[in-house]
């Protein structure tokens with residue numbers, strides 16, 4: 001089994017993290033639906049986004065990848081064809097749920113499957129409303145689990161109130177709405193990442209938000225466009241936390257996405273007393289981008305819950321590590337969604353940090369972490385086949401007396417293929 005060994009240290013210097021995963025997925029999906037040429041720069045070539053590319057190639061779309069540049073030539077969604085084989089979605093929840101929304105609108109029969117982790121994740125959250133719109137979907141556990149088979153077409157628009165705060169569900173329904181002859185509205189009680197809405201506008205689609213209601217009218221023309229993907233703040237979060245919790249660190253992350261539905265990690269670092277400075281430098285289309293400078297400092301505990309959660313849902317494992325270095329008791333609540341990610345992230349974080357000597361307790365919807373000045377314990381750790389667990393363990397190694405060995409580190413390629421090289425270039 002492959003392992004990597006890491007030692008303690010601080011983080012100094014400058015880094016650009018790879019392109020945003022959520023935005024990269026959507027750029028391929030919308031580029032495939034739009035008529036004409038779409039060019040994408042700084043695309044994330046992590047395993048999850050490559051699954052999205054392969055899925056649309058299977059649907060007949062011409063997609064060329066050269067380094068981080070992607071070119072899509074499409075005749076528009078009418079030209080998508082029935083795949084000749086079942087589509088492997090690997091580890092990617094975003095690909096699966098958003099793709100189901102698109103397939104719901106197409107008259108083809110498509111079978112979807114994924115790896116062991118994706119096969120355990122709930123799909124009812126999209127298959128139930130998409131069936132209500134008219135898609136025929138069948139699969140394991142009455143269509144809750146992959147493998148799933150779908151045949152779409154002839155959708156009717158709907159108004160749907162999200163039962164879970166999920167941008168994947170919102171996006172899936174809005175994408176299905178594009179294939180209807182009417183207005184589809186998603187009501188989101190708490191704002192979740194809004195990249196789908198912003199990017200649809202770049203492809204010429206009118207999307208309206210009024211309070212919590214987001215509406216799209218079906219049958220709109222979509223034309224190819226030029227896109228640039230900002231750096232992924234969810235990847236940057238690992239280095240931000242690494243620097244914040246190590247005395248002597250001084251790190252700048254350049255050209256990172258600063259969409260306000262994603263910057264919950266910055267708010268938490270500020271509330272904990274971190275020395276952090278954020279500068280918006282420009283806009284890429286409708287998405288803010290900028291630089292974040294952070295230095296190691298003393299940190300204090302916070303409570304994170306309610307409306308905070310969607311803007312930092314993927315950052316909660318690394319925030320748990322951060323909390324172990326803050327004075328006092330940090331409470332993370334209202335985050336039961338963590339149990340449905342690549343692994344049960346509450347269980348995985350509690351087991352991993354407990355093994356490192358952190359005072360942490362799991363709850364039904366979160367964790368309670370007591371900070372301490374004792375050094376963390378090294379050893380050998382598994383990643384639970386979860387990229388974010390792998391990167392959290394790697395950042396913990398900055399604080400351990402003994403080395404940290406990570407089993408199956410390649411899982412990190414899902415969202416951050418250059419992670420170990422970047423970490424090495426910043427570590428002293």
Ligand SMILES: O=C(O)C1=C[C@@H](OP(=O)(O)O)[C@@H](O)[C@H](O)C1
Nearest residue numbers: 022094165166167168169313314
């Ligand atoms: O829409 C997206 O791109 C994502 C939404 C979030 O999932 P949920 O919508 O299920 O919360 C997040 O955890 C995932 O990494 C990416």
Ligand SMILES: C=C(OP(=O)(O)O)C(=O)O
Nearest residue numbers: 091092093094095314341
């Ligand atoms: C949950 C994640 O992704 P997905 O749902 O796309 O697998 C993640 O990247 O942390």
